[in-house]
Amino acid sequence: MNTSPSGAGVAGAAHLWAAEPGFLNTASFGLPPTPAWDALQRAQDDWRAGRVSWEGWADATELARASYARLIGVDPADVAVGSQVSQLLASVADAVPDGGVVLVPEQEFTSAVFPFAVQADRGVTVRTAPLAELADRIDAGVDVVSFALVQSLDGRLADYAGIVAAARAAGAWVVVDATQACGWLPFDGALADVVVAGAYKWLMSPRGTGFAYLAPQLRERMRPSQAGWFAAEDPHSGYYGLPLRLAKDARAFDVSPAWHAWVGTAPALELIEQIGVANIQAHDVALANRFLAGLGLPPRDSAIVTVDVPGAEQKLAAAGIRAAVRGGRVRAAFHVYTTAADVDAAVAALLS
Structure with a gap:
């Protein structure tokens, strides 16, 4: 075929x-497109028979990371990989200052809201505004504006450039959920501080893979609280014990990849790039x-x-x-x- x-x-x-x-x-x-489906079936057949080691499956993660970076116009070194939007946003939300204010659109999908809302014990407040008024509601009191480029509820597009301009004028971080956009809507990810995307929708991948562009200046304020073996500078150089040896780029925020899901993700993103x-x-x-x-x-x-x-x-x-x-x-x-x-x-x- x-x-x-x-x-x-x-x-x-x-x-x-x-x-x-x-x-x-x-x-x-x-x-899934045929290349992604076939790759996933081969990997599962190999798993069932025990005929290969796992390292080849993990390599697909790096191919997918690079594809995502090209799709949104950022450096792969600034892209972390994970499993879900809420998981990828957790470290971002942890970095919001005590007493900070996060502005989100009304009826925003909860995975891009709850990570900030659970910070209420630190005095973090989540405000809402109509999507069409989001840029106008950004003022000096707003620390973060978080929004989906394309609304899950009804498909409305956010005024990306307008919101970014207002946020920059106010000194606020820009956090973008591109789950309903990445794969069909061209956009410049480098305009934002964070761009997260679950890959199982428009990127046509198995559920359980996702990406986060994390701008270097924001990463300096973040702590990789979910760090594990895959967040190391060289994950394969030593699997045990101290010292802490995290990657110096966005890979410090990686979580250990669900191998077969990534095997199906890399070919799907490659095909999107080709088309x-x-x-x-x-x-x-x-x-x-x-x-x-x-x-x-x-x-x-x-x-x-x-x-x-x-x-x-x-x-x-x-x-x-x-x-x-x-x-x-x-x-x-x-x-x-x-x-x-x-x-x-x-x-x-x-x-x-």
Whole structure:
């Protein structure tokens, strides 16, 4: 089987997915491309038979780290790897000064809010504001502004540049959750102090892998409180005992990788790089707008859209369309494996 793109852009890679018709739920989880699926199966077969050592599986972590860094335009030395957004943000939240103020959008996904909220015993306060007003609410009293580039609830895009500009003027840290953005939305990660992303959605990886860009100036204020053997300068030079010998870059904040999940992550990110995020964006947004147009709604600039159609959940289920319901509205997400036929079938179901 051909496991490489056969041409430029999304169309040339379409044969690398085995999606059944009607999957519009990437905002919940992405579907693995064939190279990632095959790599994962080989690794699990090797594990079952005990025919290899584990070091090769761990190597996939470094390949994935480098891919993520290229996708968001940062140095791999400034990228830590972990398992979940909340885990990756824990050390960031621990570094917020006692009595600090963290500003987040209303209805932000809890994994990007709770790590800060649990700091309340140190006097840390979490304030909320409407997403559209977030930049205007940043003042000298705000220490951190934390927000998703693309809202999980409804697909709205944050004013990244505007929020960053306001935060810099106020001296606040900028913490970005790119889980619903990375893989389809081009952006400059270096504008922020922190960019976290879970890889199991738009990066189409197994659940249990994630990344955090940690700017050097912020790392100086952070403590790697979850440090283990993989956070060492050379993890393989000595597995036992003191002295403490942490990496001098963002790898000090790594947690020990779940091997097989990373084996499936590295090829997925490599394929995204080959296709090109701008090409994926054009494909995804065009399909989202086709969906909206079919329902008589104006276009948007996101791969995630929500619609309020009476009986929508039941209508989609009856037609075999897999989407999500968030806040009482249907949330549909469109990615590289989505086709015009998927969109038209969903529209027909909702209009029935």
